[in-house]
Amino acid sequence: TSEKMSPYENYIEAAPLNFFLTKVFGIPNHYNSSLAVGIKDILSASMGNLISSAQFNYMFDIPWLVQQYPEQFRSKPLLIIHGSQRADKTTLHENAHRYPNITLCQAKLDIMYGTHHSKMMFLLYDNGMRVVIHTANIIHNDWYQKTQGVWISPLFPKLASDQDLSQGDSVTQFRKDLLEYLGAYGTNKHLQEWQETIRQHDMSSAKVFIIGSVPGRHTGASKMKWGHLKLRKVLQEHGPDGSTVKDWPVIGQFSSVGSLGSGPENWLSSEWLESLSTVQANGIVKLSKPKLNLIFPCVENVRRSLEGYPAGASLPYSIKNARKQQYFNTFLHQWRAFSRGRSRASPHIKTYTRISPDAQYLAWFIVTSANLSKAAWGAYEKNNSQLFIRSYEIGVLFVPSKVEENLKLFNVQGVDSSKDSMLFPLPWDVPLTSYTQTDRPWLWDIAYTDKPDSQGNMWCPS
Numbered sequence: 001t002s003e004k005m006s007p008y009e010n011y012i013e014a015a016p017l018n019f020f021l022t023k024v025f026g027i028p029n030h031y032n033s034s035l036a037v038g039i040k041d042i043l044s045a046s047m048g049n050l051i052s053s054a055q056f057n058y059m060f061d062i063p064w065l066v067q068q069y070p071e072q073f074r075s076k077p078l079l080i081i082h083g084s085q086r087a088d089k090t091t092l093h094e095n096a097h098r099y100p101n102i103t104l105c106q107a108k109l110d111i112m113y114g115t116h117h118s119k120m121m122f123l124l125y126d127n128g129m130r131v132v133i134h135t136a137n138i139i140h141n142d143w144y145q146k147t148q149g150v151w152i153s154p155l156f157p158k159l160a161s162d163q164d165l166s167q168g169d170s171v172t173q174f175r176k177d178l179l180e181y182l183g184a185y186g187t188n189k190h191l192q193e194w195q196e197t198i199r200q201h202d203m204s205s206a207k208v209f210i211i212g213s214v215p216g217r218h219t220g221a222s223k224m225k226w227g228h229l230k231l232r233k234v235l236q237e238h239g240p241d242g243s244t245v246k247d248w249p250v251i252g253q254f255s256s257v258g259s260l261g262s263g264p265e266n267w268l269s270s271e272w273l274e275s276l277s278t279v280q281a282n283g284i285v286k287l288s289k290p291k292l293n294l295i296f297p298c299v300e301n302v303r304r305s306l307e308g309y310p311a312g313a314s315l316p317y318s319i320k321n322a323r324k325q326q327y328f329n330t331f332l333h334q335w336r337a338f339s340r341g342r343s344r345a346s347p348h349i350k351t352y353t354r355i356s357p358d359a360q361y362l363a364w365f366i367v368t369s370a371n372l373s374k375a376a377w378g379a380y381e382k383n384n385s386q387l388f389i390r391s392y393e394i395g396v397l398f399v400p401s402k403v404e405e406n407l408k409l410f411n412v413q414g415v416d417s418s419k420d421s422m423l424f425p426l427p428w429d430v431p432l433t434s435y436t437q438t439d440r441p442w443l444w445d446i447a448y449t450d451k452p453d454s455q456g457n458m459w460c461p462s
């Protein structure tokens, strides 16, 4: 009951979807008090008495990370899973060397241009464990003035030693899918110990699906395990029915864009949109493909942001790719998050959803590390017989019926307050805001010297 739990714990459990944004420095406190967490909140003793933890990520500032743990937890065993190679790996080892409790684990990246992009925490306490899946690097800037997403699991209790380990999975097979994702890293002693720890915990309270990506050319039974085909498989079995979402748009929101091909039919509006517009397979004839709306900051969104143009250092869309795919601009909408006080907190979160035309209902929602790229989501090869993925990614998919039985949709703007609906805290504003005639998507490798940014500076990348 609430009086027993610490105010913070009470607050976490009170958020039925466990989906938070990170606290932003420099916006009214109201927008940081509800459904917002900082890294110190996540690691705080009010979440549990930490025994050990693991941090999966792309970029790490190790001394800064250690300082984010409460003082009494700073010497607990910490496993860092990264994808750094060569000089970056050497730097990481130099920075970790002085912490005897820190062990480094390099995720294998045998495929060119692949990155270890997944952002996840394992937090083992004396009374259970939590899994946190999020979008922020382990550096100060990513937790300071950006919009980032965080899913914090409920506290997963340890299984009694006599309970057989086949117990303790959820209606979304969360634990099975998490173990399968970890299995893809191959044999690493420390990761295998965490797999054993996970097997010993009851994760039946997890209400989200895992949508992961691992590098490889996935065929046969593995083809639907990862990337956009995992999403397609989950939506075929547990997605909305075709009649409900006929003509509902798909929305993608991200902080980086890959090379998508010379036209929308190469990948974006074909295989990728087909997966995101998958409906429950019950024999209805193929529905018309829905409209696709994309959210990516324009130059003005970046210029006016709290950080100014430097926010664009985390929005790595290159002129080289942009030049090849002008059609991409026709899908674009501005970053606006007035409802969350974050219109000026540049987005590093990545979210994907299917929304009703009046923007009142959601059929499903994903928060993930995956940007809009073939590297992250995968691309068909060999006549659709294999899915080629370059990077590690992980995200969670919210499906109404798995969050609450008989719940068919999430509602968005608190209008439909009838009992059988659940409000979903969207990170960005609906209806979407189009680019103006003069707006251009932010590109990080060209100069902007017409107008100074919110800090009075210009942007002159070398």
Ligand SMILES: O=C(O)c1ccc(Nc2c(-c3ccccc3O)nc3ccccn23)cc1C(=O)O
Binding pocket: 058, 059, 113, 115, 117, 137, 255, 256, 313, 314, 315, 316, 369, 371
């Ligand atoms: O989430 C994101 O939007 C994200 C996007 C890209 C990324 N890595 C990365 C970067 C880069 C970008 C920004 C600062 C440092 C960088 O190295 N340049 C390339 C080039 C090819 C492949 C990957 N590239 C890392 C993240 C991330 O924040 O994890």
